[in-house]
Structures are given as C-alpha cells and as structure tokens.
Amino acid sequence: MDNSNKRPETMERITNAELANAFIEEQIEALKKQIGDKKVLLALSGGVDSSVVAALLIKAIGQQLVCVHVNHGLLRKGEPEQVIDVFRHQMNANLIYVDAVDRFLDKLAGVSDPETKRKIIGAEFIRVFEEEARKLDNIEFLAQGTIYPDILESVGVKAHHNVGGLPEDLKFELVEPVKLLFKDEVRVVGKALGLPDSMVYRQPFPGPGLGVRCLGAITRDRLEAVRESDAILREEFAKNGLQGKVWQYFTVVPDFKSVGIKDSKRTFAYPVIIRAINTKDAMTATVENVPFELLQHITARITSEVENVNRVLFDLTQKPSATIEWE
Ligand code: XMP
Numbered sequence: 001m002d003n004s005n006k007r008p009e010t011m012e013r014i015t016n017a018e019l020a021n022a023f024i025e026e027q028i029e030a031l032k033k034q035i036g037d038k039k040v041l042l043a044l045s046g047g048v049d050s051s052v053v054a055a056l057l058i059k060a061i062g063q064q065l066v067c068v069h070v071n072h073g074l075l076r077k078g079e080p081e082q083v084i085d086v087f088r089h090q091m092n093a094n095l096i097y098v099d100a101v102d103r104f105l106d107k108l109a110g111v112s113d114p115e116t117k118r119k120i121i122g123a124e125f126i127r128v129f130e131e132e133a134r135k136l137d138n139i140e141f142l143a144q145g146t147i148y149p150d151i152l153e154s155v156g157v158k159a160h161h162n163v164g165g166l167p168e169d170l171k172f173e174l175v176e177p178v179k180l181l182f183k184d185e186v187r188v189v190g191k192a193l194g195l196p197d198s199m200v201y202r203q204p205f206p207g208p209g210l211g212v213r214c215l216g217a218i219t220r221d222r223l224e225a226v227r228e229s230d231a232i233l234r235e236e237f238a239k240n241g242l243q244g245k246v247w248q249y250f251t252v253v254p255d256f257k258s259v260g261i262k263d264s265k266r267t268f269a270y271p272v273i274i275r276a277i278n279t280k281d282a283m284t285a286t287v288e289n290v291p292f293e294l295l296q297h298i299t300a301r302i303t304s305e306v307e308n309v310n311r312v313l314f315d316l317t318q319k320p321s322a323t324i325e326w327e
Contacts, residue, residue, distance in 0.1 A: 005151050007180045014185040020192035024056065027177045031060035035141060040175055042143040043129055044069045044095070045207075046083040048200060049145030049178060052186050054087060055193040056177050057143055063094050066139065068132045070125060073101035073223070074209030077231040086196060100128045105218065112216040112255075114327035121208045126166065133170055142172035146179045147186055203248045204282075212327040216255035221308050222270060226253045228306045229272045236298050242276075246288045249276040251302075252326045253309075260310030269310040272302050277324055285319035 014020050040057060044050050044067040057065040067087060071080045080097070087093040107120050133139065166172075178186050190200040206212060210230070214223045229251040237243050252273040260267040274295070279285035299312040315322070 005179065007148055011180065014181065014188050016188065017192050020185075020189045023189055024059070024192060027056055028060040031057060031175065031177060034175065035061055035064065038064065038140040039136070039138050040065050040141040040143050041133055041136065041139045041172065042067050043125075044083060044087065046075070046079050046199065047145070047205065048183070048186055048190060048202060049147055051086075051145075051195055051199050052178055052190040052193065053143050053145045053176075054093065055091065055190065055195055057175070058087075058091050058093050059193070062092075065094060065143070066136060067093050067095045068098060068129060069095060070098045070100055070128050072104040072121065072125060072128075072209065072211075074104065074121065074211040076205070076210065076234075077227050082196075082199070086199065096132055098128055098132060100124070103128070105220065105223075108211065108218045110217050114212060117211055117218070117327070118208050121211050125207075130166055130170060133166070140172060141175045142166075143175040143177075146176045148180055148182050151179060201244055203246075206325065212325050213250060213252045215252060215326055219255075222253045222255065225270055225272065225306050225309050226251055229253070229302045229309065232301050232305060233274060233298060236294065236301070237276075240291075240294055242288070242290070246276050247278045247285075248324060249274070249288070251275070252315075254326075258311055262310065267310045269308050271311040271313055272306065272309050273313045273315055273326070274298065275315045275324070275326075277319070279319070279324070282324060283319075285324055287316055287318060290314070 012019060014023055040061065042050065042054055042057065042065060044054050046069065054065065054067055069080065069083045069087075084095065084097055088095045088097075104121065104124055107124050108117060111117055111120060178189065181189065187200050191197075210223060210226045211218060213230075214226045233249060233251055234243070237246065237249055242249070252275060253270050254273065257268050257270055260269060274290075276288040276290050277285040278288055295314055302309060302312050
C-alpha cells in the first residue's frame with residue numbers, strides 16, 4: 001500500500017460511481033495485502049468517514065474487522081440505532097456496542113467550561129475505547145477515518161479534536177484507506193458502497209456532540225430537550241427540502257429558564273435556540289434565510305412536543321462575530 005500522505009497530482013477526482021468502484025476495488029486489494037489474516041480495530045462513530053472506512057474494510061476483510069461504537073449519550077436521536085442497524089444487521093459487521101451513557105454524564109456532571117467539557121469527553125472516549133481494545137486478542141491494526149483535509153491540517157472539523165491517543169502499549173499499525181480523499185469523494189465512495197443517504201450526506205457533527213449544545217453544566221433534562229428539538233428540526237428541514245441544502249443546522253439549549261404560559265398556567269422552562277448556517281470552510285458562515293412560516297411551525301412543534309421548553313429563538317448571527325457552535 002502507498003503510505004504517502006501526499007495526494008499525487010495525477011490522481012483523478014472521484015466524482016461518479018464508476019470512479020468510486022475503481023477506487024473501492026483498488027483499496028480492497030491493497031487492504032487485503034496490508035492486513036493479511038490479522039485483525040483490525042475501528043472506532044465507528046456513525047459519521048461519514050468512519051462509516052466509509054468500516055464499509056470498505058467489511059468488503060475487504062469481513063469478520064477480521066472489529067468495530068466499536070461508543071454511545072456517550074451525546075449522540076443525536078436515532079444515531080446509535082442506525083449504526084447497529086446498518087453495520088450489524090445489514091452489513092453483518094463484527095460490531096461491539098458500548099453503552100457508556102451514565103459514565104460520560106457522571107464525569108460531566110457539574111462541569112460548565114466548554115473546553116473542559118471537550119477534554120473530558122475526548123479523554124473518556126479514549127478510556128472506553130482502550131478498555132474494549134484490551135479485551136480483544138490479536139489486534140494488529142487500527143483503522144481511522146482520516147481524510148485529506150485532516151492531513152492538510154486545514155480547518156476540517158477534526159482539527160477541533162483534542163483527545164490525545166491510545167497508550168504506548170496499544171499503538172497499532174494504522175490503516176487509513178480514505179486519507180487521500182476529499183470529503184465529497186468520501187461521500188461518492190460511501191454511496192457506491194451502499195451506505196444509506198442519511199449517513200453519506202449527513203451534516204457535520206462535532207465529536208463532543210450534543211455535549212456542546214447543552215450549554216454549561218450538562219443536565220439530563222436539558223440534554224433530552226436538545227436531542228428532541230434537534231430531531232424535530234431535522235425532520236422539518238428534510239420535509240421542506242432544506243436537508244442537503246443548508247450546510248449545518250441544529251438546536252441549542254442554554255442553562256437558564258424564562259417565564260411562559262401553558263394551559264392557563266405559568267411555566268418556568270428552558271428556551272431552544274435554532275441555528276442554521278451555510279459555509280464553505282467553517283471559517284466564516286452566513287445564516288440561512290429559513291422561511292418564517294416554517295420557523296413558526298417548528299416553534300409550535302418544539303414548544304408542544306419537547307418537555308421543559310416554553311420558548312424558541314432563531315440565531316441571526318453570522319460567523320464572525322459568532323462561532324457556529326455556541327460553546
Ligand atoms: P465553530 O463553532 O468553531 O465550528 O465555528 C466550526 C465547525 O467545527 C465544528 N466543531 C467541532 N467539531 N469537535 C469537532 O469535531 C469539536 O469540538 C467542535 N467544535 C466545533 C462545528 O460543528 C462546525 O462545523
């Protein structure tokens with residue numbers, strides 16, 4: 001396998017199924033040669049990159065791939081279920097599902113500083129993954145969804161990862177089959193590998209997940225409010241043709257309450273903030289002009305369907321002055 005981290009100038013851009021299939025065939029051969037009859041470990045988040053790497057490796061080495069999906073409780077609604085459904089049930093992958101929800105939320109209890117939250121989530125993720133790795137025998141390789149922008153150290157979202165790495169005695173040889181691909185190429189390859197559109201075309205989602213959208217110290221009630229309101233927003237954007245058109249959209253729940261009224265009774269509950277932005281490189285961003293009627297419809301749904309919420313706000317701020325995320 002070519003271990004160069006430089007994309008050859010002659011390498012054609014993968015823009016269609018035919019080119020994707022040629023890439024897949026080539027990689028399968030290279031992966032078989034690199035890995036032989038050994039085992040490979042992969043942290044499978046359900047994001048585009050790790051999912052494409054998993055699907056490629058399943059084709060190349062089948063059960064020699066061990067996928068570990070860590071549910072840290074900060075994933076979006078339906079995500080762990082989709083990973084299990086696609087990889088365990090449809091692709092017959094060797095998948096270990098780790099329910100680490102309580103563990104993460106206990107560690108995060110009372111922590112309000114955003115960077116400390118990120119560090120705790122990253123470090124705990126490594127710890128859980130390490131524990132799983134130690135239970136397994138004969139693993140010689142670690143697969144990673146590194147893509148070309150990560151290598152170029154551009155502003156790819158992984159530049160935010162600050163998670164350190166596995167301890168010395170668990171340093172495996174790396175398998176990075178999509179490291180020379182750009183994001184759009186990874187998507188074309190994912191589609192050719194038969195991954196569902198909802199996985200292949202999904203919007204960027206930060207590693208610390210909903211943890212940085214449940215502002216301040218994370219509480220279970222507000223975390224559920226973020227998860228449920230995000231699910232409603234995504235459903236409505238999909239129904240109204242905005243999925244795939246808007247670069248990133250999500251909800252945020254701050255750690256303060258305001259007064260409201262429901263069934264003639266005073267309420268004291270959280271607001272939900274909607275953010276919908278467009279950008280090319282995440283360095284600057286503009287706000288999507290979401291139709292007012294749709295915003296009102298989403299507001300009505302969130303305030304009636306999501307517990308502990310009595311108000312919905314729309315974030316009108318570009319980047320700069322705001323960042324895309326709130327934390
Ligand atoms: P900001 O908020 O810095 O976000 O304008 C730019 C892009 O990066 C994503 N983001 C993250 N991704 N870990 C990640 O993997 C993080 O800690 C993180 N923080 C922000 C954000 O969603 C946006 O796409």
